Amino acid sequence: MRSTPGATGVYPRPFWEFIHRTRRRHPGYPLFHTNSCALAYVLGQPDRFGVFGGEVCSLRNHCPDAQRHRCAADAMGRPVLTDAAIRAALDQRGHAGVTFALEHARREVVIDAPLPTSTAAALTQDLGVRVRVTRQDSDPYWSSGTAGALPLIIG
Numbered sequence: 611m612r613s614t615p616g617a618t619g620v621y622p623r624p625f626w627e628f629i630h631r632t633r634r635r636h637p638g639y640p641l642f643h644t645n646s647c648a649l650a651y652v653l654g655q656p657d658r659f660g661v662f663g664g665e666v667c668s669l670r671n672h673c674p675d676a677q678r679h680r681c682a683a684d685a686m687g688r689p690v691l692t693d694a695a696i697r698a699a700l701d702q703r704g705h706a707g708v709t710f711a712l713e714h715a716r717r718e719v720v721i722d723a724p725l726p727t728s729t730a731a732a733l734t735q736d737l738g739v740r741v742r743v744t745r746q747d748s749d750p751y752w753s754s755g756t757a758g759a760l761p762l763i764i765g
Contacts, residue, residue: 617762626763633672641672643761651677656684659731660740663717688738691719699736703729718742 621629633641642648643666646659651673661667662681673681689695693712696719700708710721717739721730724746733741 618760620762620764623763623765626761637672638674639672640674640677641670643670647671647673647677650681654680656681658738659734660717660738664740685738691737691739696737699733702736703732705729716740 629641633639640648640651642651644659644661647657647661647667650657656662657667661671662678662685667673667681691712691714696710696712700706700710700721705723705725708721708723708725710719712719719733719737719739719741721741721743723744725743726746727743727749730741730743
């Protein structure tokens with residue numbers, strides 16, 4: 611049974627709207643909804659957590675053109691992800707028996723098993739694509755998009 615994910619963050623509606631109004635008024639100013647993208651931008655590196663090309667990347671992050679080009683070049687240089695590579699990563703992380711589906715169009719691996727957020731994050735970095743899992747109810751980490759969570763906007 612799939613548990614309900616918590617929120618990635620909680621925003622009062624006026625603040626959420628302020629962020630997005632500011633983005634429209636200052637189109638050259640970066641706005642990141644993911645810490646990993648903000649960190650990659652500051653370090654001058656491409657995305658390493660499978661955000662590039664996904665929904666958060668295209669709909670919520672507002673990266674400078676140079677950063678998008680950096681991430682695109684990195685994504686194009688990566689080998690095609692295979693079931694064997696996913697299986698090897700799962701085995702290496704101690705989850706050999708877990709079943710998964712590779713969704714090429716969304717650049718996601720979907721694992722229908724409760725795994726810790728820390729394991730999902732490690733797999734995401736290992737594979738370079740988003741890895742969605744069923745959230746463990748006992749997981750001490752804040753919920754994340756990795757477990758299917760979205761921001762909660764109040765008001």
